[in-house]
Amino acid sequence: MIFFDKVTKTYFEGSSAAVSDITLGVEPGEFVSIVGHSGAGKTTLLKMLFAEVIPTEGAVFFGSREVGKLSNAELLKLRRNIGTIFQDYRLLSTKNVYENIAFALEVAGRSDEDIAGDVPHVLDLVGLSDKIWSFPHELSGGEQQRVAIARAIVNQPDVLIADEPTGNLDPINTHDIVGILKKINDLGTTILLTTHNKSVVDSIGRRVVTMDQGRIVRDDKDGKYSL
Amino acid sequence: MSLWTTFKRIARYGFVGFVRNGFVSLSAILMMTIMSFMLVNIMISNAAMTATLQDLTNKVDVTVYFRTDATQDQVEQIQKSLQALPEVASIAYMSREQALADFRERHKNDQLTIQALDELGTNPLGASIEVRAKQTSQYEGIAKYLQAQQDSQAGAGAAIDKVNFYQNKTAIDRLTKIIDTSEKNGIAKTVFLAICALLIVLNTIRLAIYTARDEIGVMNLVGAGRWYVRGPFMVAGVLYGIVSSVVVLILLYPILLYHPVLIGLDPTTELLFGSFNSFAYFTGNFLLFFGVLMSTSIALGALSSYLAVRRYLNS
Incomplete structure (x- = not known):
């Protein structure tokens, strides 16, 4: 489903590569945790999947399509099919919870009626039905991350990318977020997660890819966090 | 998704963003209001200058005085030759009788003068032709032409007693210079202020959108x-323009009526201009002000937003 074919990324000429000669395949429905120290290349690798970063060498495939060769319109379509959540939530601060989630549906061309039905449903899934009209600054970190997850999955994407989603959260909220991600994966969505958190990786108990200095150093089917 | 639905959503987000970013909207509106007042100042100053120069220009002419023994044929000949000149805008003929009647009317309270006139028994005043040129710079040419006629002393030229242009020459030359300089200055001032206003508004809106640059990134993601990202910002830009224009159009009533100095119009200049009244000009040309302010502000708001968002869309 996803295939990184010998990809290398160098941000500045002469600097060392952020990602170096990586080949990695991900099957549909997998839950892959990518672990490694800061600067190991985890985020760069994920950003290549939705073309926010273009590889210097090699190619990234989503299905049978090479991401780097997609037209602008095709790229937008791809991005609507990949949900993304980040450590800093990246919500639209001037829009309330309903509008933040509705925005992802609107850009996908869904009707107002569909949106009015889907948004409360997905908020129920992440346990935030009572915050539907709140603005991001009125929510806690954990709640904001749950809104971000709701926005990421409302279009029922094939893949969910979670880049350090628990980095700013306390253990209780971290546990809740991991629970939600597992639930989403159980419903069939492929998940690529990057994290520093050992307990998160160990509690998931699925495939673990370990990166160091831009290279993959371990790839365990039922792995544990080990650096 | 239909185009109408997209348009509706863009317009709604633009309006909601305009309201929710109240402080940012307020500062953009304030900047555009200042720019609009500058525009009004330029419009009114130019109109005042034009009206005043027109007034002064109308007061300048070349007058040909004929000898008292000039025949009607000679006068008509000069009249026709003047009408044939391309520089001449209009001519006004005054007969000897009319000149005498005007003189008597002017001095009706001056018994001594009237008595002296009566004692003369004949009409001492000659006929005259008042000539107006299309442009002030053309008076000299007309005067020279008449002078040449007089100097030749041939035909109708012999009937000319005096051409009064040279008495007014200094005033006319000065006026011509004033017109030229003020027109050039007017254009330079307009261009300079327009560029300043454009840069200020552009930067204000850029700052407003700078605060939303992360959100633009998220929308891309x-x-x-x-257009779905850019549209709401452009709608907000248009709203800045509409609101600032309405504010300016409303405020102009009291300002022009009581304190034109507030927008840089000096009331003493207006006194000097005499016949020009900025309030009357504004109310008489309200549609012109409405059109110019609305179209300029809306275009500027939308264009500034477009340019500001483009920067973050490209990155």
């Missing part, structure tokens, strides 16, 4: 098309 969620898969929003360029």
Whole structure:
């Protein structure tokens, strides 16, 4: 489903590569945790999947399509099919919870009626039905991350990318977020997660890819966090 | 998704963003209001200058005085030759009788003068032709032409007693210079202020959108098309323009009526201009002000937003 074919990324000429000669395949429905120290290349690798970063060498495939060769319109379509959540939530601060989630549906061309039905449903899934009209600054970190997850999955994407989603959260909220991600994966969505958190990786108990200095150093089917 | 639905959503987000970013909207509106007042100042100053120069220009002429023994044929000949000149805008003929009647009317309270006139028994005043040129710079040419006629002393030229242009020459030359300089200055001032206003408004809106640059990134990431991201900001830019124009049009009534100095119009200049009244000009040309302010502000708001968002869309 996803295939990184010998990809290398160098941000500045002469600097060392952020990602170096990586080949990695991900099957549909997998839950892959990518672990490694800061600067190991985890985020760069994920950003290549939705073309926010273009590889210097090699190619990234989503299905049978090479991401780097997609037209602008095709790229937008791809991005609507990949949900993304980040450590800093990246919500639209001037829009309330309903509008933040509705925005992802609107850009996908869904009707107002569909949106009015889907948004409360997905908020129920992440346990935030009572915050539907709140603005991001009125929510806690954990709640904001749950809104971000709701926005990421409302279009029922094939893949969910979670880049350090628990980095700013306390253990209780971290546990809740991991629970939600597992639930989403159980419903069939492929998940690529990057994290520093050992307990998160160990509690998931699925495939673990370990990166160091831009290279993959371990790839365990039922792995544990080990650096 | 239909185009109408997209348009509705863009317009709604633009309006909601305008209201929710109240402080940012307020500062953009304030800047555009200042720019609009500058525009009004330029419009009114130019109109005042034009009206005043027109007034002064109308007061300048070349007058040909004929000898008292000039025949009607000679006068008509000069009249026709003047009408044939391309520089001449109009001519006004005054007969000997009319000149005498005007003189008597002017001095009706001056018994001594009237008595002296009566004692003369004949009409001492000659006929005259008042000539107006299309442009002030053309008076000299007309005067020279008449002078040449007089100097030749041939035909109708012999009937000319005096051409009064040279008495007014200094005033006319000065006026011509004033007109030229003020027109050039007017254009330079307009261009300079317009560039300043454009830069100020552009930077204010850029700052407003700078605060939303991360959100633009998120919108890109969620898969929003360029126009879906850019549209609401442009709608907000248009709203800045509409609101600032309405504010300016409303405020102009009391300002022009009581304190034109507030927008840089000096009331003493207005006194000097005499016949020009900025309030009357504004109310008489309200549609012109409405059109110019609305179209300039809306275009500027939308264009500034477009340019500001483009920067973050490209990155």
